[in-house]
Amino acid sequence: MRHLSSKSSLATILLAMTTSLLMSACSTTFSGDTIDYKSAGEKKGPNLAFPPDMTVVNGDKRYVVPDGGATLSGFTAVAATAKPEGKETVLPVVQGMRIEREGDRRWLVVSKPAKGVYPSVREFWQESGFLLLTDSPETGIMETDWAENRAKIPQDFIRRTLGKVLDSLYSTGERDKFRTRLETNAKGETEIYITHRGAVEQLTGNDKSQTIWTARANDPELEAEFLARLMQRLGYTETAARASIGSKAPSAPKVSYLKKELTPRLEFPANFDRAWREIGVGLDRSNFMVDDRDRTQGIYFVRFLNPKDLSGDRGFWEKMFSSKSDEDMKRAKRYRVIVKESSGTIVVTVQDDKGTPEVGEVAIQLLTLLDQQLGK
Known part of the structure; x- marks a missing residue:
């Protein structure tokens, strides 16, 4: 996991530190959420969230998350305030929605036609900070661009001090993209699948001065996390959604x-x-x-x-x-x-x-x- 970009100069850092000290409003911290994606399609500062040697596919600009628009953390905060009082002893009944599972594969089943569910799923990815590069209601397939989970960047002293002044120069060296597929089953219900693909930047060369992007293993638990958040978007409380997702499945020998x-x-x-x-x-x-x-x-x-x-x-x-x-x-x-x-x-x-x-x-x-x- 890297911190400051190698392209930043000492003069830039000193200037930014001076600016930060003079303008305390520039400092920032994250809310502690484990997921905070920044899409390559966002236009908040330099576009360094996307690796320089990755191609940004021209998606439909209608789905760029607008400045000041809804965020996942904001949505979660609103949902928390709307949570009914009293201790939850059983899962609340949300008509026509359930999680099914086989091994590490989980999917959401909704008793509504796909065309009725699709707009809500699209809005969910927008609120989560992604740009949709594939958005096909006809086939029930949508795919996000490559994005970085900014919550993985450590909150060290320099970053806490400088805040947003140099925030774009920090990088995790990892990128994720997600594909969502809506499928109609034999009962006429809509099955929603979320799958993950990952990339990681690795140092190469004898002096380790160059980097290349390589595949990172699929993360079923990250898929489950987004399924849980989608359930919240569709009506579940956070507690109920996570209980429905369940724990990580034990690994089995590969055949x-x-x-x-x-x-x-x-x-x-x-x-x-x-x-x-x-x-x-x-x-x-x-x-x-x-x-x-x-x-x-x-x-x-x-x-x-x-x-x-x-x-x-x-x-x-x-x-x-x-x-x-x-x-x-x-x-x-x-x-x-x-x-x-x-x-x-x-x-x-x-x-x-x-x-x-x-x-x-x-x-x-x-x-x-x-x-x-x-x-x-």
Whole structure:
């Protein structure tokens, strides 16, 4: 975790300290919340929350959190003041909303149509400090930009003294983005899935003078945290939401379901509903973009960017977040991930965009990524 940017000069620091001492109003502290995201889309000071070598995708500017607009901490404070008096002994009844869980995967089920829930979920991410880069009510998919959890920055003496004067020069060296998918189940209810992807900045070179961005493991507990906060946004109290989410699941030994002989495939025992959920979450947590899906046919229509198709000699994540990523993303190919059930056994295969089975290296690569997510 880093503190001051290497680009800041001593003169800048001294000038800022002088300004801070003369203007005590510039000092600031956080409220102690464990989550305080600052989106790359916000325009409050220099845009240093986004890594210099990451590409800021041009999203719909309607979803930029406005200055002085609602924040998650502000919403939580208002919700706390509205909490009914008296000690909570049982979970309050919020009609038509519950958490379901398998292993470390949790999702929210709401007995309303997706089109009625979608606007509230969109507002939730706005209030949480994110800019939506993907916002598709038609497919029920939204994805945030890369953002930094500012609450992870330690409150040392210099930062407490300087406050907002040099706040933008502090960085955690970590970025997060979240994908939300709204799915209609067999009962007509709306299932809401939140999945996390992370990146971390690491020092490289013999003298450790350069940095590159690499993948960080998915964080199921961070996904659960945002699910709990979404439940509050939809009507639960904080206590009830956290009780519904529950504690961290114990880790289980990882089992591989990948079969490479003949037609590459994933093969495991499960019913279709469970398999559809697991494959959907696996796609969201991996380097796939789900364009559409057909649950009745068991098909996910996805785009996948093969690292071998990227230009240049740079590392995979550096390529993904560089200024050339737009050009590279045009090379992302379309595939179909097929989920079929037969006598209690699930078989997952890959087809190209025209429906022809993929049986070579690409199929194994895509299925391996999904296999790494199953059973987590």
